[in-house]
Amino acid sequence: MSETDITPDTGSTATTTTAGESDEQARDAWTEYRAAGETKLSVEDINVWYGDDHALKDVSMDIPEESVTALIGPSGCGKSTFLRCLNRMNDRIKAARVEGSVEVGGTEIYHPDANLVELRKRIGMVFQSPNPFPKSIRENISYGPRKHGEIEKGLLARLFGRDDTEAEAELVERALKQAALWDEVNDRLDDNALGLSGGQQQRLCIARCLAVDPDVILMDEPASALDPIATSKIEDLVEELAKEYTVVIVTHNMQQAARISDQTAVFLTGGELIEYDDTEKIFENPESQRVEDYITGKFG
Numbered sequence: 001m002s003e004t005d006i007t008p009d010t011g012s013t014a015t016t017t018t019a020g021e022s023d024e025q026a027r028d029a030w031t032e033y034r035a036a037g038e039t040k041l042s043v044e045d046i047n048v049w050y051g052d053d054h055a056l057k058d059v060s061m062d063i064p065e066e067s068v069t070a071l072i073g074p075s076g077c078g079k080s081t082f083l084r085c086l087n088r089m090n091d092r093i094k095a096a097r098v099e100g101s102v103e104v105g106g107t108e109i110y111h112p113d114a115n116l117v118e119l120r121k122r123i124g125m126v127f128q129s130p131n132p133f134p135k136s137i138r139e140n141i142s143y144g145p146r147k148h149g150e151i152e153k154g155l156l157a158r159l160f161g162r163d164d165t166e167a168e169a170e171l172v173e174r175a176l177k178q179a180a181l182w183d184e185v186n187d188r189l190d191d192n193a194l195g196l197s198g199g200q201q202q203r204l205c206i207a208r209c210l211a212v213d214p215d216v217i218l219m220d221e222p223a224s225a226l227d228p229i230a231t232s233k234i235e236d237l238v239e240e241l242a243k244e245y246t247v248v249i250v251t252h253n254m255q256q257a258a259r260i261s262d263q264t265a266v267f268l269t270g271g272e273l274i275e276y277d278d279t280e281k282i283f284e285n286p287e288s289q290r291v292e293d294y295i296t297g298k299f300g
């Protein structure tokens with residue numbers, strides 16, 4: 001086993017299916033896989049270049065479902081680049097070139113026919129700085145489902161008897177409750193989301209992500225711009241979400257990784273995944289001396 005080909009014993013039984021050609025086929029593949037369980041993301045030999053800069057080298061790992069996987073390592077080691085590989089966000093960076101395979105729910109997301117709309121719906125992302133839309137709290141939640149045609153509103157919908165105002169209200173309540181925000185905002189759902197505190201905005205972004213019923217939630221340092229109390233709420237929320245979703249989180253904060261994650265992947269300078277294992281093992285008895293030095297603060 002090479003240093004970068006590390007898979008914890010998750011008892012994976014993932015099977016590959018052809019990437020969906022239509023929304024319906026893609027959805028069926030996800031539903032089928034969801035029922036089967038176990039490994040949610042299977043990453044094999046991922047390499048990323050920005051122009052000539054080889055930013056991520058031969059990274060392979062299996063990420064179990066319904067758990068929190070933390071990605072840690074010094075600045076510039078490729079954590080965010082790796083996270084973006086998991087929902088093809090690097091496609092949006094002109095200079096980026098990605099090689100390798102990522103199967104999510106048994107479907108190869110780098111297949112040329114992969115359905116990117118379905119993919120981005122199933123694999124939500126929360127960024128470092130909260131980025132709600134400059135719209136009401138309610139509209140922030142219902143925007144995604146409306147875009148995907150799951151909720152119809154407005155004059156035309158009413159004319160055709162398809163007004164989903166009630167369904168929208170249920171969805172907004174469900175997502176805000178899941179994101180532990182309902183009690184704080186249920187009396188002002190039509191207020192502009194930009195009036196919320198930073199911590200509330202971040203939980204709203206998590207609720208927005210949950211509204212389209214994802215399987216996987218990717219988080220890129222979701223608490224780094226927040227104060228300790230808001231951070232602790234996000235940490236509690238992440239642990240709660242992992243009962244139902246697969247969460248992959250980039251963090252600079254090693255204590256945070258130790259507190260909330262089940263598995264930890266340590267990347268070190270040069271874009272290599274050095275060690276990936278149960279969080280307890282990584283923090284108490286890592287295999288690699290370089291990881292031990294990093295964890296104990298000898299560098300990084």
Ligand SMILES: Nc1ncnc2c1ncn2[C@@H]1O[C@H](COP(=O)(O)OP(=O)(O)OP(=O)(O)O)[C@@H](O)[C@H]1O
Binds near residue numbers: 075077093095
């Ligand atoms: N859009 C981009 N264009 C060119 N190079 C990039 C781009 N994004 C990242 N890189 C380079 O890729 C390498 C990995 O960056 P990345 O942001 O993934 O690391 P990171 O571990 O997440 O860093 P940090 O902890 O500082 O956020 C760095 O050398 C960085 O300069």
